[in-house]
Amino acid sequence: VGFPLAPGATIGILGGGQLGRMLALAAARLGFDVAILTPEPDDPALRVAAHRIVSPYEDHEALVKLAELSDVITYEFENVPVLAAEMLIAHGAAVAPKAEALAVAQDRLVEKSFLNAAGAATVGFHPVHDVADLKQALADLGGRVLLKTRRGGYDGKGQTWVEGIDDAEAAFARLDGRSSIAEAPADFVRELAVIAARGRDGAIACYPLTQSWHQDGILRRTVSPAPDSDGLAPRARAMAEHVLNALGYVGVLGLELFETRDGTLLANEFAPRVHNTGHWTADACAVDQFEQHIRAVAGWPLGPTEPLAPAEMINLIGADVDAWADLAADPAARVWLYGKDEARAGRKMGHVTRLSVG
Ligand code: AMP
Numbered sequence: 001v002g003f004p005l006a007p008g009a010t011i012g013i014l015g016g017g018q019l020g021r022m023l024a025l026a027a028a029r030l031g032f033d034v035a036i037l038t039p040e041p042d043d044p045a046l047r048v049a050a051h052r053i054v055s056p057y058e059d060h061e062a063l064v065k066l067a068e069l070s071d072v073i074t075y076e077f078e079n080v081p082v083l084a085a086e087m088l089i090a091h092g093a094a095v096a097p098k099a100e101a102l103a104v105a106q107d108r109l110v111e112k113s114f115l116n117a118a119g120a121a122t123v124g125f126h127p128v129h130d131v132a133d134l135k136q137a138l139a140d141l142g143g144r145v146l147l148k149t150r151r152g153g154y155d156g157k158g159q160t161w162v163e164g165i166d167d168a169e170a171a172f173a174r175l176d177g178r179s180s181i182a183e184a185p186a187d188f189v190r191e192l193a194v195i196a197a198r199g200r201d202g203a204i205a206c207y208p209l210t211q212s213w214h215q216d217g218i219l220r221r222t223v224s225p226a227p228d229s230d231g232l233a234p235r236a237r238a239m240a241e242h243v244l245n246a247l248g249y250v251g252v253l254g255l256e257l258f259e260t261r262d263g264t265l266l267a268n269e270f271a272p273r274v275h276n277t278g279h280w281t282a283d284a285c286a287v288d289q290f291e292q293h294i295r296a297v298a299g300w301p302l303g304p305t306e307p308l309a310p311a312e313m314i315n316l317i318g319a320d321v322d323a324w325a326d327l328a329a330d331p332a333a334r335v336w337l338y339g340k341d342e343a344r345a346g347r348k349m350g351h352v353t354r355l356s357v358g
Contacts, residue, residue, distance in 0.1 A: 001071045001094070003200055003299025007031025010050070011294060012070030012093075014057060014084060015077030016043030018338040018348065019274050022282065023076055024048045026290035032298070035069040037062060044338045045076070057084040067093040074251060074297045078105045078272050079152070096200075096250040096297040101272040104247070108150050109181045111269055118246040120239040120255075120267035124184040130177075134168045137182035145182040149175050156217015186266055188258035192226055195278035196240035197252045197292045197302055204244055205292065205302040206237045207285065210277045212256075218346060219276045222313045224284065235265050243270055252293035254278060276348070280311035283334045283353040309355040321349035 001009070011027050013020045016038030024034040024045055035051035036043070046052045051069050055062035058081050066073060072094045075085075085099035104114045112122050126137035128147065137145055149158035162171040162182070172180075191214065196206040208225035209232060226232075240255050254275025256268040278289035287295070287303025295302055316323075321343050327333045337350040 003072075005032070005071050005298040005300075009033075009071040009298070010035055010069055011297065012037065012066045012073035013045065013049075014038075014066075014073065014075045014080045016040055016045040016049075017076060018044050018340075020045030020076035021048055021338060022279075022290045022336075023074075023274065023293060026288065027294045029291065030294060030298075030300075032294065035066055037066045042341065044340060047339055057081050058087070060087065063087050064091055067091045072096060072297050074293070075102065076273055078102060079154075082106070097253070097272050098248060098250075101247050101249060101253075105270060105272045106151060108148055108153070108269070110150075112181065112183075114246070115243065115267045115270070119242040121264070122267050123186045123258075126182045128172070128180040128182050131169050131172050134162065134172055134180075134182060135165055138162065138165055138168060141182060141184040144185055146185060147171055147175060147180050147182050149178045149180050151179075156214070159217075186258040186268070187260050188266075189261055190226075190259050191268075192229070192232070192236065192257040192259055192265075193222075193275065193277035194236045194240050194255050194257065195252060195275055195281065195289050196237070196244060196255065197289075197296050198244040198249045199296050199302045200250055200299040201301075202245075203302055204241055205305045206240055207278060207281055207289065207305045208307060209233050209236050209257075210280070212277050216346070218315070218317060218348075220315055220317070222277050222280055222311075224280050224307065224311050224313075232259065232265060239265065239267055243267075251296045252278070252289050276315070276351075279336070279351050280313040280353050281305075281307075282336070284309050284311040284355055311353055311355050313351055313353045315348055316350040316352065318343050318345040318347055318349065324350075327352055 010033045012035045016036045021044040033050035036045045036049040037053040041054045082103045128134045160174045191212045209229045210222045210224040211226035213221045254271040258266045274289045281288040284307045334353040
């Protein structure tokens, strides 16, 4: 197939969560169909997809089927096995962003090294394979570190603070002795994120900086544009550009940042996909992050990223979603529900966006 893809083409998506669901809705708006491959039969994206493949990510037959249905294949989940993307590419499928973006984002040590090399500063860090490494890290990084498993952590899982040498052995055991990274504490005054896109032609578009608040390691709220961020925005944009260009990236990427006490911006991590800190764009921008991602992978021109209004987004986590009737009655609330049947604690069930008038 050639790019740009014409309407009527099919976009394959690995993963079936709410991000896939919102990507599918955006794709439909542009006249595309989506094919979802996910191991979870009840996933939210399956309910809005033209083609559904329920299978493990590394099932060869399922991947061949996805490749045959799809004109381009992308991801909504960063822990899709890199092997699945490589198998698709070996079968001749067009995959965007590249499998390398997944590989880098899946390993915190590789990711932090990559960010630094690309020109995005991070906190100091140290690889940890054993307790001796951790003690060395504590000595090098100032006596207190955040220990994170290199792989598989999300929403604050797989990390533990290490308060000193005396805690080193127990801390390493708390992470089950897994291969980890020790990070210096980021002395941050707030957390920020930037959603950026790179097209097939290399063009880059960036949404305004977003301020984010987490609770128990889970994103709770965002405000966009981040207050008093005019001076920071060009630096955040430059960091995102470095990352996108270094990866030869095609699609939308979310870059999480810390603003430190002395006004420095540090990169924490990036997600090679649309991101929860960009959900507000669906209500406040002419082209939102989901459409932007579809445009990028389909080889369409990127759309405008200027917000039409400032926006606040609040995640509906677990039982929060029980308030749906009240939210529906609030004319200022734009309600998004993901169609998950069980409101387990800590599970993202939906979100609400409110636009500030004036
Ligand atoms: P992460 O899993 O890397 O996104 O980290 C989850 C949360 O932990 C971040 O949103 C921060 O609130 C906090 N955090 C992560 N890394 C650091 C760090 N080096 N120093 C202080 N807080 C951190």
